[in-house]
Amino acid sequence: MITDDQLDDLPEGDLEAFVAYEAILRRNLNEDRNNQGWDAEVEYVTCILAFVEIRHFDLNVSTQIPADGDVMRIYFNEFLQKVDAFKIKARLELAARRKASGTVFVVAGNYKTQIGGHLTAIRKIVHEADLSESKRDAIFKRVEKLQFEVDRDRTRSEAAVGLWLDISSAIGQGAKNLDPAIERLERIMKIFAQARDEDTARLPAPKEQKRIPPPASDDDIPF
Known part of the structure; x- marks a missing residue:
């Protein structure tokens, strides 16, 4: 489902790598899915679970893949929802990092x-x-x-x-x-x-702040 070259080309950062890795798996999943069985879905789940275990992510999903088709259908739909939610959080986090660090x-x-x-x-x-x-x-x-x-x-x-x-x-x-x-x-x-x-250089110079005058000395106070 994913080649060694594709793994070698993943970004170094964990979140960046997950987003890129999942995109490859999702594309392959959509190409391989059929009505004859759950092989493509099982392979997708297996690859995602392997990644999150290695990178120490918590998707809050069961690692036990059901054998029964009806149970698998429910499990897989919930699994995709958890993956999609995590992916959105990852992209938001990466966007925030780019804004904070980029020039x-x-x-x-x-x-x-x-x-x-x-x-x-x-x-x-x-x-x-x-x-x-x-x-x-x-x-x-x-x-x-x-x-x-x-x-x-x-x-x-x-x-x-x-x-x-x-x-x-x-x-x-x-x-x-x-x-x-x-x-x-x-x-x-x-x-x-x-x-x-x-x-x-084109940025306007900062406005000069008005300074508060110093307090009057005793010599300045009239009697």
Whole structure:
């Protein structure tokens, strides 16, 4: 139901990994389900239970998979509800973390054009590199996410960091011909730094706070 390459490509963080892992399993489940039995559902449940045991998550579900079909139907529907609820909580938590840790700034139009050119070059480099299809697709998704961020009115820098980590990971695993992509990313990071500095410079200066005059001394008090 899930390949070793897909497992290797999961994010390092527990919550991020769960969201990505469950998405793969759910897609495969929807493709494999039929009216002939519960094999696809049992495999989905087994994979989810294995993940939450390893990562020490509590879904508050029974680990005993029913053998009876009618009982299994009820069990599986409740299981999906628990998984969906946990997944929503995970995504909300991740969104809160991104807002707390990410740097947000405006990227001017000329910078957007420069970054777009670098991303086009990265796509070509990745397309021609010696990579597994799953790793190539994962990097392409990162590139599209960064392009989406650059096209926004306000850009979040962590998208570039994510792409950097994916490409660096691929190089560390022996992928060839990806060094030029890192060089392009370095140029993008420099553009981000310049755009951030310019955005900060455009912010209005803080208003000067009125100071409370010091209390009058005894010499100032008329008699």
